[in-house]
Amino acid sequence: MTGSDIPPLTALRAFEATARLSSFKAAAAELFVTPTAISHQIRQLEEYLGVRVLDRTPRNVSLTPKGKELYEATVSGFGEIRRSVARLREVENSKALTLSATTAFLSHWLVPRLAEIRRILPELDLHLHASETIVKLHPGEIDMAIRYGKGPFAGVEATPLKIDTFAPVCSPRLDITDLEDIRRVELIHVDGRTAPLPLPDWPRWCSEAAISGVNTTVGLRFSNSMHAMQAAIAGQGVAIVSLVLATDALASGLLVQPFRQTLSGDIYHFACAPGIGTRTDIETLREWFRQELNVPPLLGP
Structure with a gap:
């Protein structure tokens, strides 16, 4: 569709108002133009379409059959435009x-x-x-x-707001100070993660921290990170969590990050x-x- 496929908008507005009000004078008053301007717009529309859309008499203006078809389309089109504008204004002004x-x-x-x-x-x-x-x-x-x-x-x-990072966290009561301590504490796993990839899990962390001999298949398992973090706060083990989500728990001392080694996230x-x-x-x-x-x-x- 191109601009030439649609009649001039001013002509359509003049036609819709004239047909609705059955008067050139009333349409002119509504659109703040002269009756002569309305008449000119209607003639321009009829020349564009190649058909007569209005029958004119000294006392009356009525729709032709083709004009009735066009009027129904303009009522529908302008109505949808008005409704869309109203919705947009409502959204824009909404608090x-x-x-x-x-x-x-x-x-x-x-x-x-x-x-x-x-x-x-x-x-x-x-x-x-x-x-x-x-x-x-x-x-x-x-x-x-x-x-x-x-x-x-x-x-x-x-x-983009923030690149996430993951790291092991635990309660300070566990008194973890050395990588070797990982072998004596319970590992907390999050099985429900789907992102980021690769997953920030214990096998990946141990590999990047260059620590071996840790059985990463055992420990507490949860389906989401919220439960894993709560378990860590309760002193039940060490969990690998998002440092964004653990910000407040770390700041308050409920959790500590015992190791500097982190895993990149999304x-x-x-x-x-x-x-x-x-x-x-x-x-x-x-x-x-x-x-x-x-x-x-x-x-x-």
């Missing part, structure tokens, strides 16, 4: 936004920081949506998401539905996430 992220990210990282979001965006009504799968983003429904992966992500505007991204990325509140949120995720970690007491 409510919904952010989707994994349960672990929301629980361990974002929820403890909600007060700071309220401070910088006091009028924002932020809704949180927990999902372990990628959800489709659409303005007015799920507006934004924290996505984890290498990217790019189709159908969204995504900005990237946290801020994603939003197409067309809303320039909203001031979304730009503010995006920058806040970027800054907060890159704050240097604090060591516990």
